[in-house]
Every structure is written in C-alpha cells, then in structure tokens.
Amino acid sequence: MSHGFKGVVKRELAYYFSTPLAYVILFIFLFSAAILTFKERFFQICQADLRLFFDSLPVLFIFIVPAIGMRLISEERKSGTIELLLSFPVTVRAVVLGKYIAAWLFLAVGLILSFPVVITVNYLGNPDNIVILVGYAGAFLLAGCYLSISIFSSAITKNQVISFILSVSICAIFAFADYPSVLNILRLFLPMGLIEAFENMSFINHYESMRRGVIELRDFVYYIFFISGWITAAGIVLNERMGSR
Amino acid sequence: MIKVKALRKTFGNIVAVDSVSFEVNKGDVLGFIGPNGAGKTTTMRMLSCLIRPDSGTAIVNGYDIDCNSLQVRQSLGYLPEQTPLYEEMTVFSFLKFIGEIKNVARREIEKEVMRVVEVCSLADVCYQTIETLSKGYKKRVGLAQALISDPPVLILDEPTDGLDPNQKRDVRAMIRSMAENKAIIVSTHILEELEPLCNRSVIICRGKIVCDLTPEAMKEQGSGDIGDFFEAITRGVT
Numbered sequence: 399m400s401h402g403f404k405g406v407v408k409r410e411l412a413y414y415f416s417t418p419l420a421y422v423i424l425f426i427f428l429f430s431a432a433i434l435t436f437k438e439r440f441f442q443i444c445q446a447d448l449r450l451f452f453d454s455l456p457v458l459f460i461f462i463v464p465a466i467g468m469r470l471i472s473e474e475r476k477s478g479t480i481e482l483l484l485s486f487p488v489t490v491r492a493v494v495l496g497k498y499i500a501a502w503l504f505l506a507v508g509l510i511l512s513f514p515v516v517i518t519v520n521y522l523g524n525p526d527n528i529v530i531l532v533g534y535a536g537a538f539l540l541a542g543c544y545l546s547i548s549i550f551s552s553a554i555t556k557n558q559v560i561s562f563i564l565s566v567s568i569c570a571i572f573a574f575a576d577y578p579s580v581l582n583i584l585r586l587f588l589p590m591g592l593i594e595a596f597e598n599m600s601f602i603n604h605y606e607s608m609r610r611g612v613i614e615l616r617d618f619v620y621y622i623f624f625i626s627g628w629i630t631a632a633g634i635v636l637n638e639r640m641g642s643r
Numbered sequence: 644m645i646k647v648k649a650l651r652k653t654f655g656n657i658v659a660v661d662s663v664s665f666e667v668n669k670g671d672v673l674g675f676i677g678p679n680g681a682g683k684t685t686t687m688r689m690l691s692c693l694i695r696p697d698s699g700t701a702i703v704n705g706y707d708i709d710c711n712s713l714q715v716r717q718s719l720g721y722l723p724e725q726t727p728l729y730e731e732m733t734v735f736s737f738l739k740f741i742g743e744i745k746n747v748a749r750r751e752i753e754k755e756v757m758r759v760v761e762v763c764s765l766a767d768v769c770y771q772t773i774e775t776l777s778k779g780y781k782k783r784v785g786l787a788q789a790l791i792s793d794p795p796v797l798i799l800d801e802p803t804d805g806l807d808p809n810q811k812r813d814v815r816a817m818i819r820s821m822a823e824n825k826a827i828i829v830s831t832h833i834l835e836e837l838e839p840l841c842n843r844s845v846i847i848c849r850g851k852i853v854c855d856l857t858p859e860a861m862k863e864q865g866s867g868d869i870g871d872f873f874e875a876i877t878r879g880v881t
Contacts, residue, residue, distance in 0.1 A: 401713055402744045404743070405740060405743040405744035406744070408743070409729070409732075409740050412732075412736070413729075413731065416731060417731060477727050477730075478725050478727035479727040479728065479729060481688075481693055481723050481727060482721075482723055482727050482728070482788070484692075484693060485691045485693060485716060485719075485721040485723070486744045487713045487714075487716045487717040487744070487745065487746060488744055489713070640693065
C-alpha cells in the first residue's frame, strides 16, 4: 500500500470519533432513517422488510455523505496542514485514499448502528435476512459512490460550504439521473447518445437490484469504476493545487 | 548534505526564485534571510518537495528532490512558516502520528516521542490538546514534529517568529545544540539572531542570492551592524 496510508486512515478515524460534529451527523442520519422507515406506510403494507429503509437511503445520503466528506481535503488546505502532511514521506495517493477509506468506514459504522431497525422488523415478522444483508452491502457501496464525489469536491476548494454544496449538487444529479424531468432538461443541450450514457450512470439503477437482494457483477464493476474515477480525479486536483508535486 | 543547483520557480509572470545555488554541509546552520517576497519560503518549499521547480534541482542527503521525493522527505524535518498543526489532537497523539507517518519502528515510536518532548520542553503540555496551547508552545510542537525520527536535514521557516525573548533564546539554543550532526537551514527576518544561531548566512533578494558570508563578515562589512549591510545589499539590487 502507498506510503503513509495506514497513518492517514488511523488519524482520520480518530478525528471522527473525537469531534462532536461527526456524532451529530450520525444522530441525524439514524433519526431520519428511523422516521422514514417506520412512517405510516410501513404499518399499512403489513410487510416485515426494510424496503422503506433502503428506499430512503439514496435521498438521505445526498445530504449526510457530503456533510461527512466536505472537510476531508478542504479543511487541510485551508489550515495549511496539507503542507505539513505532504512534507512527510507520504504520497498524494495515500493521503486521498486514506482519507476516503476512513470516511467510508465511518459511514459503515453509521449503517451498522441502524441495527435496531433490523431487530424491529425481525421482531414484527420473518424478513429474509439475506436480502437485508445484500441491501446493506448495496447501501455501503452507494455511500462509497457519494463519498467519492464528496472527496473530489473537497479537493477542488478550500471552502467547506462550497465543497458541501458542490457535492450535494453532483450527488443529486447522479441520484436522479434516470428521472424523466432531469433527462428532459439534459435533452435541451446534450446529444441522445450522451443522455443514454448519463441515464445508465444513475446510482439508483445499480442500487435497485442489490436493494432487492440481487447481486450482479455489472453493478460491482460500476461501483468500482465510479469510485476509483472520482478518487483519481481528487488526487489529480490535489496534485495540481499543491503545485504539481 | 544539501546541494542546490540553479533552482528556478515562476508563478505566472513573477520569478519567485531565479537560478539559486548554494550548499549546506553537515554541522552548518545556514541563515536564510531576505526581504518579504524575496523567495525564501519558495526555496524552502522546493527543497521540501512541496512544489516542483521549473528548472534546476537540489540534492538532499544524497537524494534528488525531483526523482527521489519520498527519500528526500524521509531525510528532512520541515517546519512550515505558519506552523500548521492538527489542533484537535493532543501533543502526544500528534507526535505519535508523525512518528508513524515518518516510518519510525512501531516499538520505538513512544520512546522517540518522549525524546522530542524532552528536547523541546513539552512535558508539561504533553497530554493537552494543541488548540489550548500558547503560540510559543505551538511553535515548539512544530519544532518537535520536525525532529521526530532525528532527520539529518532540518528546514525551519522562521522558527522563532512570534515567540517571546526567552522562548526565542531557548529555540536558538535548541537549534545550536543539534547543529553538530545535521545540516540546518533557518529562514529569519531577525538579523540579530544570525550571529548567535548561524555559522553562515545567505541573503536572497528578488529571487536571487546576493550574498553568502558568515554573520561576522556581514557585520564587519556593515561597519559593525548587520542591518546596515543587509540594507545596502538588498536596496542596491535592481
């Protein structure tokens, strides 16, 4: 692994568990997820599964993940600690990847902490726990996609607010890429081929099958390419910002 | 230990560093002085592999800054001008993190941290978060991180800036005490500290080196005042 990767991951993880902001975001996530899952409809459909929970995640993540990821690089650039960090024997790749993995693990903790929802549906009925497990894996990968966009936005600007807004906007575009209203706007200035390609880039299309408990190779390939693409772009931007090191 | 060969760096139309060459040997404490915007920090940042020169190169501890960036950074301790630190960490956890990232052996890290804590007189604040420390202590933490892994080369950008007279004296004494086994570059605005701190001084002005002498020789040429010499040299450059 790249030089300094482990150290960066450890420091970032320690940061998350030592600051109140991370706990606040975690609380908002869990609270909102519980509200959206156990709303009236859950009891109306009389089905003990986590469909509503998994349905709510793509929208919740649009705000929660950028809130976690907005500071990843922008804060270090603003405070100047990125200069200190890169004066050590570490590579830019290790810094970006280390920060990304730490934030992703933190989001995984958030997902794990939603276990009372699983316990509740198991108490209420007999859900297919394999489907739930695959759904969680899909949610984890989905969070990784949002986070890769967030780290890229964070590399672009020193301002965390701008980083957040940019990240929310890009995430929303990819989350709703297959919505007719979004495609209608794009049709005004993009050729048909690009619109179809864009439609296929939607998170939701790939998340949908895992949400239903189906594991497909093409979804994994999509997630891997999507995440590595944005992370690579973040590394290139940081390199550029640091004076072409 | 440090060989700088015709380093040049431009930012747009501005030539920040223009064909700068000098050498620093083991045992040297080189004072790097010059007016604001002269190119001191840019030169130091290039030597620390933070920015890439447009042309020229430098060899640090036998490694080329262009081709062996990781080895160069493993060989040096760098104190940036504004002393950026991870303020939410305690001094101990911060220095431990630096030890890890500088590849200090796991079983040696705590020993190494305690060594620099003692050298920089940080024992009283070792378990305090950095954000609660005074400016003087923060500067010392900055110095401590540069000393972790006992690198043979130190590049210190204004290490005494913002310190009170006693702290300045302590930091100078600390740097002098380490000089024997290291090559040290210290940038400063305070001409009075050249004599007690450095055995050589380089004056840089508008990106070019205009003088490379001992502080004593500068004083002599300035009729007993280094300030007069500095003024004559830097204002005489066109």
